[in-house]
Amino acid sequence: MRPDRRRALQRLVGGCMAVASSNALTAESALAGDILLGQSAPLTGPLAKTTTQFNQGALAWLKQVNDRGGIKGRAFRMQTLDDSGWAEQGEVNAKLLVAEHGAHALFGFMGASACLSCARIAEQEGVLFVAPVTGSSALREASLPSTFLMRPSHDDEVRQVVKHGATIGYKRIDLLFDYNAQGFSIRNSFEEACQHANILRHRSVSMARLDDDVRQAVARLSPSKSEAIILACSHAVSGAFIEAFRAAGFGGAFYALSTVDANRLVETITSQAVGVHFVQAVPYPWSKSRRVTADFLTFSQRHAIQPDFASLEGYLAARWLTHVVERTTKPAELKLAFQGAPPLELGGFRLALEPGLRSASRFVELATINRELRFIR
Incomplete structure (x- = not known):
């Protein structure tokens, strides 16, 4: 590692990690039996906007579930540590999220942290690695029984x-x-x-x-x-x-x-x-032609979310997670719950872990930039 990067990494590890969630992981929430999610993603740097968009969708869905009483009385809590797009920091964050914050699952890892090394850390620590935002073939080819992918390769x-x-x-x-x-x-x-x-x-x-x-x-x-x-x-x-x-x-x-x-x-x-x-990797979010996006547009308006591809992906990833957790709220049984979960049919978008496939979705769609620099289909 370059000396300047090493010094910066040491400052990050030694200092106070950035947290992006009003539902930060705490000892009290762990004692209360909440389901604790940890994420490493760029909160600063070029990819910070994508993290913000993804988390808007995911956190809004988790909040809605919590406001309705959680799942079998257990609420979801999520903490995000900033890695600024550095894979080395992502690996440190993955270990901290489990060892220091007690995360039951690593969820929605983004950018350089959505990688094979962080998935292997999850395996070593005995927690799930769920819905990393990546199409990396390495995650799909390695033996990673605790990794559950949502998007196609x-x-x-x-x-x-x-x-x-x-x-x-x-x-x-x-x-x-x-x-x-x-x-x-x-x-x-x-x-x-x-x-x-x-x-x-x-x-x-x-x-x-x-x-x-x-x-x-x-x-x-x-x-x-x-x-x-x-x-x-x-x-x-x-x-x-x-x-x-x-x-x-x-x-x-x-x-x-x-x-x-x-x-x-x-x-x-x-x-x-x-x-x-x-x-x-997800449907065009500004159209009501599919039930999944029509529902998302209504959801976005209710929760003051700016709809886009990243916020839709965060929303879908969180829906998939809560769909699985409905089968069991015991962290030790989450892996079996994912492996045996029934398909999640959302109307024009289906999430299912089928035999021989490592991703719950193989959905691929094209969107084009128009003269106003906006996406069109």
Whole structure:
């Protein structure tokens, strides 16, 4: 670890951790038999807005359950520790949430903390790791019996994008991906999906995660031949590539996987983001065409929530959690409750852990940025 990061990490660990919830975990709530949830997520830094949005939906649902008497008399309490987007701090937070705060489950881990190492800490500590906000294939491939995922994998996302492109007639689809284990997993799924969709002309190019010099990638993915580009990088790399590729004459489509933070990308390249398609793991939240989103819009108005994709995901994750806990309020039995929980049917959105699948949902939908820099379907 770099010395400056080490010093900053030591200051964070030694100081007072930021807490985001009026329902902080306390010794009194533990004695009262409450169900204690712990979360590590960015409360500061570039991804703080997404954390705030997710938590608005989740905490509002948990509050509604508590206001109605909880589940079998037990209320939910949730505490969030700030990791500022650092994986190292997320690991520290995961241990603190269990050892110091008595969390029964680690819930809604976000950003760098939604990772394999934090899931393994949950296994070691004997608590659940529920609904991390990530499509990481590593969490789906490792042996993690206490990890319960809600959203689809990045592999599911890229397969759906290739299928969509083939359906509308693209003959050449290319991929820009991060030079890391997750990126190469996405690349493998991309190549399999292209073969299955009979897209014979495709190319994959990797980028160093923190490298925004995209000239070499632009040269390798010729704008004159590409019809669609799938972006599986950070928002900074993706934004730089979009600007450079457009400037080189590309007039085709961009598809951004959930590895790209949509809010940050739009803030970074503004009007150049118009027309970019973003993969979403939950339905379009501003429409009443599905019962799940119609219910969410009514819920958002009642609880003064700004509806968006992240707040809807938090709301759905919390509903899934409370749906499972209805089967048992004993922390020691929560794993069995998840494994045997019946499907949660919400009207146009279904959550079910089925044999052979590690995620409760494989829902994938595309949303596009319009000229007002807002999402449309």
